[in-house]
Amino acid sequence: xxxxxxxxxxxxxxxxxxxxxxxxxxxxxxxxxxxxxxxxxxxxxxxxxxxxxxxxxxxxxxxxxxxxxxxxxxxxxxxxxxxxxxxxxxxxxxxxxxxxxxxxxxxxxxxxxxxxxxxxxxxxxxxxxxxxxxxxxxxxxxxxxxxxxxxxxxxxxxxxxxxxxxx
Numbered sequence: 001x002x003x004x005x006x007x008x009x010x011x012x013x014x015x016x017x018x019x020x021x022x023x024x025x026x027x028x029x030x031x032x033x034x035x036x037x038x039x040x041x042x043x044x045x046x047x048x049x050x051x052x053x054x055x056x057x058x059x060x061x062x063x064x065x066x067x068x069x070x071x072x073x074x075x076x077x078x079x080x081x082x083x084x085x086x087x088x089x090x091x092x093x094x095x096x097x098x099x100x101x102x103x104x105x106x107x108x109x110x111x112x113x114x115x116x117x118x119x120x121x122x123x124x125x126x127x128x129x130x131x132x133x134x135x136x137x138x139x140x141x142x143x144x145x146x147x148x149x150x151x152x153x154x155x156x157x158x159x160x161x162x163x164x165x166x167x
Contacts, residue, residue: 043140043147044166046087046124051149051166055084055138058164059154080133080154087124087138095123103137103152110150116141140166 044051059081068074097104107123110116124138137152143165151162 043122043142046089046122046138051138052085052087054164054166055149055151056081058162059084059151062162080136083126083128083133084136084154086127088127090123090125090137092121092123093118100134100137100153102158103139106139106150106152110139110141114141114143 063077063081068077092107095104095107103123107121110121111118120141122138122140124140125135126137128135134153136154139150139152140147142148145165147166149164149166152158154162
């Protein structure tokens with residue numbers, strides 16, 4: 001912690017000398033900048049058309065790049081693409097592995113690695129009457145680059161993250 005303060009002090013002194021500004025004025029500017037609230041990115045709702053279109057486009061492109069060989073797998077992907085058009089918001093708070101193991105694991109790792117709270121993540125689940133497939137989930141959270149959207153449970157054996165940044 002002291003190294004951080006001494007490094008910050010050194011940086012302020014260097015900047016003050018370069019700009020002919022007193023270190024006290026720079027310290028005030030740094031403190032004021034730290035107290036400025038960061039602009040919060042508003043997460044899209046689960047039924048926002050722009051989000052749904054980008055999910056469809058992303059998964060269509062993924063299917064083109066990763067074709068399957070069997071007729072059964074092709075038919076299954078085609079049917080599953082039909083189930084991804086309507087989502088409902090699903091509570092992040094209290095989500096457990098009993099509800100869905102893969103989603104719970106991804107939520108936990110995202111919270112730990114990104115330092116996020118439940119309130120900073122939106123989770124959407126497909127609203128489909130087709131019980132043949134597990135629901136597909138969208139997990140969204142804001143980053144400096146925009147809103148990251150993870151598509152969870154689309155593939156039976158998902159070995160890579162299906163993720164895009166919402167534009």
